[in-house]
Amino acid sequence: MTLVKIDEVTKVYEGKVTHRALNQLSFEVEKGEFLAVMGPSGSGKTTLLNLISTIDSLTSGDILIDGTNPHLLDPNDLALFRRRKLGFVFQDFNLLQMLTVEENLVLPLTLDYVPTHEMASRVLDMAKRLNLTSILHKRPNEISGGEAQRTAIGRALIHKPALILADEPTGNLDSKASRDVLELLSAISVEEKATIIMVTHDPIAASYCDRVLFIKDGEFFNEIYRDDRRQTFYQKILNVLSLLGGNVNDLSATRLP
């Protein structure tokens, strides 16, 4: 089943100099798929996430998420749509510093007036799932980067969104914490049929996904599917990246897998 349909999406930034950041980009994402989006700096990856999450408006084309075009919703319905259907995971975690891990986890449910007993049981389940039970009462400045990102993933998942959007989720983590986060995202997509679109510069991170979509100058460049060992998939990703070119700094996050 197709969960996300990107149909001939174009984004032109108007200004002193107009810039075509995305040009008639089309692709689909299946329910339960873990998709990486890669491309050189400036190729339009963040623009694409901003359009899918409706932070920014389209110039032309259509975006359908779970059968709805969020760009056509009125502001109230759009706020509900974003709160209920989407989950966000960012590079810098975006946790609220004055709240505990538990309060950060529960935040999307509080905003949605979920009954207290249900909140409590969902938080406990999520904490167990993400190995956060022992730090529920700590604040973000008292936990590690890996724990902070697992908390952010828990917060993104707790309201069971149709789609999770992740922007460089391992960008601030060391290799062990990155591996934990990527294994977690991969397990969530398999076990809970969560659909994940992850923008990354890191070929190791991308090798945990089911598919990598490459864009260049705002257009589709290539896509490859994982059908064998992660190590082999990683090599294939490196091969496409070398064809893509771009700035060597784009691969600065590269580590040995």
Ligand SMILES: Nc1ncnc2c1ncn2[C@@H]1O[C@H](COP(=O)(O)OP(=O)(O)OP(=O)(O)O)[C@@H](O)[C@H]1O
């Ligand atoms: N608000 C804006 N106004 C004008 N141009 C913009 C704006 N936002 C982005 N751009 C331009 O659009 C192009 C795509 O930017 P985008 O941030 O989507 O690239 P990216 O692939 O995410 O890059 P990076 O990997 O460096 O984060 C770039 O050339 C950028 O300069």
